[in-house]
Amino acid sequence: MTFPLVRAARLPRDLPLDAFAAAAGLHPDLVARLVALGLVEVTTGPTGAPGFPVAELATVARIRRLHDDLTLNYAAVGVVLDLLDRIDELEDRLARSRPVR
Template structure:
């Protein structure tokens, strides 16, 4: 079960320990992904507790699969994630243009 933290802006976030627990990894692995630029925290508090959006959980799971199943190094994972994001963006644009075409 995902426990959500509330910030002063009343938005739900997960801390590094929650993301680690949900993905079955050690919190230090999550911190490593942040240092490598593969995972962006929403906020880093003074006590060094990182806060993440709930969408970080599926992203970490995707990173784990890319590393485990394809044997990619972290630089390769970054390239694949960026390409996947660009593909999703292009597919969304195609759907938008198709919608405009058939209206």
């Protein structure tokens, strides 16, 4: 399974739903479902329209890998993402607590 690579420097800070879904290789309805499940963050622009931070494309790639390759359902994907974030936080904290040699 391959996932699209996106050059963030060429994209605006926030993307509308259709552009985000196209860049992520997903149907807009699935993106809306991921938002409803709390897996993808959405912002509200000055006009009140939803916008998707370009950085969330990396999150979608992680979600797709976990869902497609490990066949996890989206509830399990949320748990795994939370655990991976917690591991990163603990590793950072451990690295900062070690004395410099």
